Amino acid sequence: MNNDVTNKPKVEEEVSLEGLDAKEMWKVLYNKELNCKKNILEYISITKVLKQRNVTSEQIQDTYNLIYNSIEEMGSAIKTNTIMYLKNQLKSQLGKLVKEKDPKPVNYFIEFFKEAYPANFRKKDFTWVLMDINKISDEQIWTTLTYINRWSLKDKNNKLDENQKRDTLKMVELLINRNNIKYVNQVKSLEKLLNVLNIKIVAFNDRFKVKNK
Numbered sequence: 001m002n003n004d005v006t007n008k009p010k011v012e013e014e015v016s017l018e019g020l021d022a023k024e025m026w027k028v029l030y031n032k033e034l035n036c037k038k039n040i041l042e043y044i045s046i047t048k049v050l051k052q053r054n055v056t057s058e059q060i061q062d063t064y065n066l067i068y069n070s071i072e073e074m075g076s077a078i079k080t081n082t083i084m085y086l087k088n089q090l091k092s093q094l095g096k097l098v099k100e101k102d103p104k105p106v107n108y109f110i111e112f113f114k115e116a117y118p119a120n121f122r123k124k125d126f127t128w129v130l131m132d133i134n135k136i137s138d139e140q141i142w143t144t145l146t147y148i149n150r151w152s153l154k155d156k157n158n159k160l161d162e163n164q165k166r167d168t169l170k171m172v173e174l175l176i177n178r179n180n181i182k183y184v185n186q187v188k189s190l191e192k193l194l195n196v197l198n199i200k201i202v203a204f205n206d207r208f209k210v211k212n213k
Helices: 022-029 037-051 057-073 080-097 108-116 124-131 138-154 162-177 181-188 191-197
Strands: 199-204 207-212
Touching (some): 022 037, 022 057, 037 057, 037 080, 108 124, 108 162, 138 181, 138 191, 162 181, 162 191, 181 199, 191 199
Antiparallel strands (some): 199 207
16 A cells, blocks of 8 residues: 555645635635745745636735735835746746735826836836835935926826825825935925925924915
């Protein structure tokens, strides 16, 4: 009698995934925390079975989102290059099977940031910001704000919607809170943008803050 355990089918080959959500499939197929590079890569490799199994496109998208969000949650603990590598591995494995490859919410300031830095002016630090907005430098915020200001002046039809205003205001507040006097004074000069956002920059306890007009 052959008791060789190597002949035992893999768990992903012996259970049904029908009707399971992304977390339920993860528990069946892997059930290890997706909180480190090693585990993320292992689970990405395992998800290749979804290509041959009777699962829906929604199940695949949800699995993609689960892994993507797990990578995002590790953002402060791993290098930017590692985040990019993991996301590229995920896209390589399941990208052709999903509609939404970047499921995190749109940041409208980042959309302007992309326009403010054309392809031939993008350096490594540009990619770092796309991976983690907290990596953005004062100069990058300022460059994007000046782009938005010019965009608003260029055409009377160029008007920020509420989502764009919200995300832009957050970055103005971030820049002002960093208290670099050079950029504080420069932001004060963006009259059009400050009017659109209905804010002003005021001195407060030896620092500066953003205040509604």
